[in-house]
Amino acid sequence: MEFYRSLYFLFCLSGQLLLNLPFSTAQLCHPVQSDALLQFNNSLIVETDTDSNCDPKMTTWTNGLDCCLWDGVTCDNVTGNIIGLDLSYSCLQGTIYSNNSLFALRHLQSLNLAFNNFRTSPILPELSVFAELRHLNLCDSNFSGLVPVEISFLSKLVLIDLSQNYKKDGMFKDQSLKIENTGFKILVQNLTELRELNLDFIDMSAISLSSFVNLSSSFTFFCAVDCILQGELPPNIFSLPNLLDLSLDFNDFMSLESLTLSFTSISGKIPNSIGEFKNLKTLHLSNCTLTGSIPSSLVNLTKLTTLDLSHNELTGHIPSFVVKLEQLMDVDLSLNNFIGVLDLGIFSTLKNLQALRLTVELNLMYNSMNHTFPKLDTLALPSCNLTEFPPFLNSLKMLRELDLSKNKIGVQIPRWFWDVGKGTLQSLDISSNLIEGGIQQFPWKELINVDLSDNLFQGPLPIPSLPIVLFRVDDNRFSGEIPSSICKVSSLKSLRLARNNLFGSIPQCLGNLANLSRIDLSANKFEGRFPQAIDNCASLAWLNVSHNRINDTFPKWLLEAPSLQVIALEFNEFHGQIDPPTVPFLPSSLLMFSISNNNLKGQWPEEFFLRCLNLMKVLFRFHRPPLKSIPLQTIRLVERFPL
Numbered sequence: 001m002e003f004y005r006s007l008y009f010l011f012c013l014s015g016q017l018l019l020n021l022p023f024s025t026a027q028l029c030h031p032v033q034s035d036a037l038l039q040f041n042n043s044l045i046v047e048t049d050t051d052s053n054c055d056p057k058m059t060t061w062t063n064g065l066d067c068c069l070w071d072g073v074t075c076d077n078v079t080g081n082i083i084g085l086d087l088s089y090s091c092l093q094g095t096i097y098s099n100n101s102l103f104a105l106r107h108l109q110s111l112n113l114a115f116n117n118f119r120t121s122p123i124l125p126e127l128s129v130f131a132e133l134r135h136l137n138l139c140d141s142n143f144s145g146l147v148p149v150e151i152s153f154l155s156k157l158v159l160i161d162l163s164q165n166y167k168k169d170g171m172f173k174d175q176s177l178k179i180e181n182t183g184f185k186i187l188v189q190n191l192t193e194l195r196e197l198n199l200d201f202i203d204m205s206a207i208s209l210s211s212f213v214n215l216s217s218s219f220t221f222f223c224a225v226d227c228i229l230q231g232e233l234p235p236n237i238f239s240l241p242n243l244l245d246l247s248l249d250f251n252d253f254m255s256l257e258s259l260t261l262s263f264t265s266i267s268g269k270i271p272n273s274i275g276e277f278k279n280l281k282t283l284h285l286s287n288c289t290l291t292g293s294i295p296s297s298l299v300n301l302t303k304l305t306t307l308d309l310s311h312n313e314l315t316g317h318i319p320s321f322v323v324k325l326e327q328l329m330d331v332d333l334s335l336n337n338f339i340g341v342l343d344l345g346i347f348s349t350l351k352n353l354q355a356l357r358l359t360v361e362l363n364l365m366y367n368s369m370n371h372t373f374p375k376l377d378t379l380a381l382p383s384c385n386l387t388e389f390p391p392f393l394n395s396l397k398m399l400r401e402l403d404l405s406k407n408k409i410g411v412q413i414p415r416w417f418w419d420v421g422k423g424t425l426q427s428l429d430i431s432s433n434l435i436e437g438g439i440q441q442f443p444w445k446e447l448i449n450v451d452l453s454d455n456l457f458q459g460p461l462p463i464p465s466l467p468i469v470l471f472r473v474d475d476n477r478f479s480g481e482i483p484s485s486i487c488k489v490s491s492l493k494s495l496r497l498a499r500n501n502l503f504g505s506i507p508q509c510l511g512n513l514a515n516l517s518r519i520d521l522s523a524n525k526f527e528g529r530f531p532q533a534i535d536n537c538a539s540l541a542w543l544n545v546s547h548n549r550i551n552d553t554f555p556k557w558l559l560e561a562p563s564l565q566v567i568a569l570e571f572n573e574f575h576g577q578i579d580p581p582t583v584p585f586l587p588s589s590l591l592m593f594s595i596s597n598n599n600l601k602g603q604w605p606e607e608f609f610l611r612c613l614n615l616m617k618v619l620f621r622f623h624r625p626p627l628k629s630i631p632l633q634t635i636r637l638v639e640r641f642p643l
């Protein structure tokens with residue numbers, strides 16, 4: 001599952017293609033406007049330390065020089081008015097108040113403040129002064145609150161990107177940017193020029209899906225990933241009845257090229273009207289709890305290059321007409337409930353196919369596969385009822401990602417498999433099979449993620465080499481000690497060895513792995529001291545060494561680790577007094593704190609948990625803190641996961 005997350009590429013719109021602003025020095029800029037720019041800059045701070053990716057464009061701004069020549073500033077070549085301001089990635093921090101001089105730049109046609117940090121300030125209604133605005137990009141700049149309804153006054157808007165303004169440092173979305181139903185309805189109805197709208201990660205839980213009916217027929221890009229959209233997709237959602245009339249010359253021509261709705265709680269069927277979007281190139285409807293079958297109208301989307309219907313509850317057969325969509329490069333139909341037996345070979349007619357992900361029973365002639373997939377670099381066949389490693393894998397010369405998880409492969413890894421993707425393979429997931437035998441070493445030199453968990457592997461623990469990041473082998477029968485050579489693999493972030501037969505002491509040198517953030521060694525037979533040196537792992541977030549025989553005092557520094565989420569030390573031989581931490585609170589990031597079934601003694605005041613709003617599980621054996629005076633929010637969480 002960990003691998004799947006990396007498949008979603010979120011991006012901000014560039015908008016550069018649409019607005020071709022003339023750049024010229026025919027007119028000098030107006031002093032009032034250059035003053036407004038300088039005041040705007042001075043109302044904020046420029047913070048270059050925290051993020052090395054940003055580069056303040058304002059360093060080229062020199063008072064006295066024509067501001068039309070300043071970096072990020074575009075003027076109208078006839079009137080000299082500032083019509084474009086692009087301060088994306090400019091390390092700006094601070095709050096924009098309604099008296100900000102920015103709002104004096106009334107001729108702006110394009111405003112790009114993406115990738116700055118406005119410290120959860122709201123997007124102000126004063127925005128409506130930019131009557132000429134065509135492009136508004138506030139992507140990933142830490143805005144919060146309600147999207148002001150005044151945005152709908154800006155009737156010339158062509159592009160809006162408000163995406164990724166979410167609270168990144170916590171689980172809760174309280175501070176996400178939010179859009180209300182009425183506001184969205186008006187936006188959709190009033191902004192008839194809008195062609196690109198990116199609302200990824202905005203809280204749209206209040207939006208009624210029926211509002212989508214009014215989306216402008218001239219849309220080319222619509223994206224709403226992880227927006228808490230909910231409800232049933234109305235059958236006419238994509239039929240755009242009202243606005244069709246307005247698109248004069250276009251008749252029923254739909255210009256939408258990219259549609260993404262995912263990570264939301266939409267439900268219902270994929271409407272057959274989807275087939276009307278004849279220009280659609282990318283369709284992402286993943287993780288939407290969609291039911292029903294793939295509509296036959298899909299056959300009309302002949303320009304599709306990306307089809308992603310993954311992680312839904314779609315049923316029926318995977319229609320073979322899919323392979324008539326000849327432009328397809330990326331097909332993801334995995335993690336659904338499709339029935340029937342699919343001949344994998346039909347996909348070999350798609351000459352551009354680079355990525356294929358399916359969950360369906362496959363008809364694989366294991367010995368006589370002569371299909372070729374010349375460009376395929378990503379193949380995921382989870383839960384396809386495979387019983388062997390399919391030999392055609394051998395012909396995939398560019399394979400970067402392979403997922404054969406949750407099948408019934410019950411053999412040893414065949415010798416030929418070690419040559420598959422040699423020199424290219426970066427991600428290998430063969431978890432949840434019945435694969436036997438030992439592994440001496442990994443032949444893949446580019447491997448970044450490997451998941452062998454939940455199999456019957458045995459023998460000594462194989463150690464992958466750099467640049468491995470995720471190494472997961474839990475639920476196998478590996479035995480012996482952890483070789484200290486693991487401490488040379490400095491790229492490692494996640495080390496998961498739980499539930500094997502490993503023993504000996506945990507190498508102190510794990511502390512050399514500065515990037516290690518997740519360690520799970522639980523349910524083995526490790527003994528001896530706790531590896532105190534892992535206090536060097538500055539990004540440690542997840543530590544589980546429970547159910548071993550570790551005999552040590554409580555590693556007190558753990559409670560001060562800045563990004564800690566899980567501490568699980570239960571069922572060991574930790575002993576002695578455990579004093580309250582010297583820090584005033586436990587870290588607010590903490591999700592689980594479990595130290596029961598040791599020989600620890602202590603008594604902690606309840607205040608330590610006050611900030612742990614996300615805490616899901618606390619396990620103490622010693623005198624546990626009385627909970628009656630903990631604030632409501634915490635009690636609610638603790639009640640959900642009782643002590």
Ligand SMILES: *[C@@H]1O[C@H](CO)[C@@H](O)[C@H](O)[C@H]1NC(C)=O
Nearest residue numbers: 038041042044045046058061
């Ligand atoms: C922009 O603002 C920063 C911080 O307020 C300041 O250090 C810098 O001198 C300003 N730049 C100009 C050109 O005024």
Ligand SMILES: *[C@@H]1O[C@H](CO)[C@@H](O)[C@H](O)[C@H]1NC(C)=O
Nearest residue numbers: 022023024025026076077078
């Ligand atoms: C000014 O911009 C217009 C387009 O808006 C362009 O046609 C014209 O050539 C430009 N004039 C100069 C002097 O650059």
Ligand SMILES: *[C@@H]1O[C@H](CO)[C@@H](O)[C@H](O)[C@H]1NC(C)=O
Nearest residue numbers: 039043096097098099100101
């Ligand atoms: C702008 O408003 C903020 C907040 O109301 C205030 O702190 C600041 O002094 C004002 N700035 C000017 C120049 O009036």
Ligand SMILES: *[C@@H]1O[C@H](CO)[C@@H](O)[C@H](O)[C@H]1NC(C)=O
Nearest residue numbers: 117118119120142167168169
């Ligand atoms: C957003 O702003 C808040 C308030 O200043 C701050 O605590 C938080 O760290 C910021 N988030 C990001 C991702 O910069």
Ligand SMILES: *[C@@H]1O[C@H](CO)[C@@H](O)[C@H](O)[C@H]1NC(C)=O
Nearest residue numbers: 149150152153154155186190
């Ligand atoms: C809709 O746009 C028009 C300008 O085209 C504007 O006058 C009107 O106030 C807008 N309505 C709303 C509710 O935003």
Ligand SMILES: *[C@@H]1O[C@H](CO)[C@@H](O)[C@H](O)[C@H]1NC(C)=O
Nearest residue numbers: 185189210211212213214242
């Ligand atoms: C769609 O727009 C029309 C006016 O153009 C309006 O009457 C109708 O209520 C809108 N429908 C939805 C679901 O917002």
Ligand SMILES: *[C@@H]1O[C@H](CO)[C@@H](O)[C@H](O)[C@H]1NC(C)=O
Nearest residue numbers: 004005263264265287288311
């Ligand atoms: C789908 O969404 C659920 C929550 O809505 C989340 O737990 C799950 O990880 C998502 N799936 C993927 C593949 O990201």
Ligand SMILES: *[C@@H]1O[C@H](CO)[C@@H](O)[C@H](O)[C@H]1NC(C)=O
Nearest residue numbers: 272275295296297298299300
């Ligand atoms: C495909 O489009 C054509 C022309 O618009 C239409 O007649 C046909 O019914 C569509 N096919 C499906 C399966 O929807």
Ligand SMILES: *[C@@H]1O[C@H](CO)[C@@H](O)[C@H](O)[C@H]1NC(C)=O
Nearest residue numbers: 340360361362384385387408
């Ligand atoms: C998987 O294969 C077995 C036979 O090996 C068959 O009985 C079973 O129905 C298949 N399951 C699915 C979900 O296709």
Ligand SMILES: *[C@@H]1O[C@H](CO)[C@@H](O)[C@H](O)[C@H]1NC(C)=O
Nearest residue numbers: 345364365367368369370371
């Ligand atoms: C292999 O290819 C030949 C001709 O290219 C074809 O006749 C045969 O059916 C194919 N075999 C399989 C198993 O697809």
Ligand SMILES: *[C@@H]1O[C@H](CO)[C@@H](O)[C@H](O)[C@H]1NC(C)=O
Nearest residue numbers: 467489490491492514515516
């Ligand atoms: C550790 O992580 C950082 C940030 O992700 C990365 O730049 C660095 O290369 C990593 N170190 C190693 C040794 O891989």
Ligand SMILES: *[C@@H]1O[C@H](CO)[C@@H](O)[C@H](O)[C@H]1NC(C)=O
Nearest residue numbers: 528549550551552572573575
């Ligand atoms: C734990 O270690 C201490 C000293 O290092 C020793 O005295 C004690 O017997 C050990 N406890 C167990 C249960 O092994």
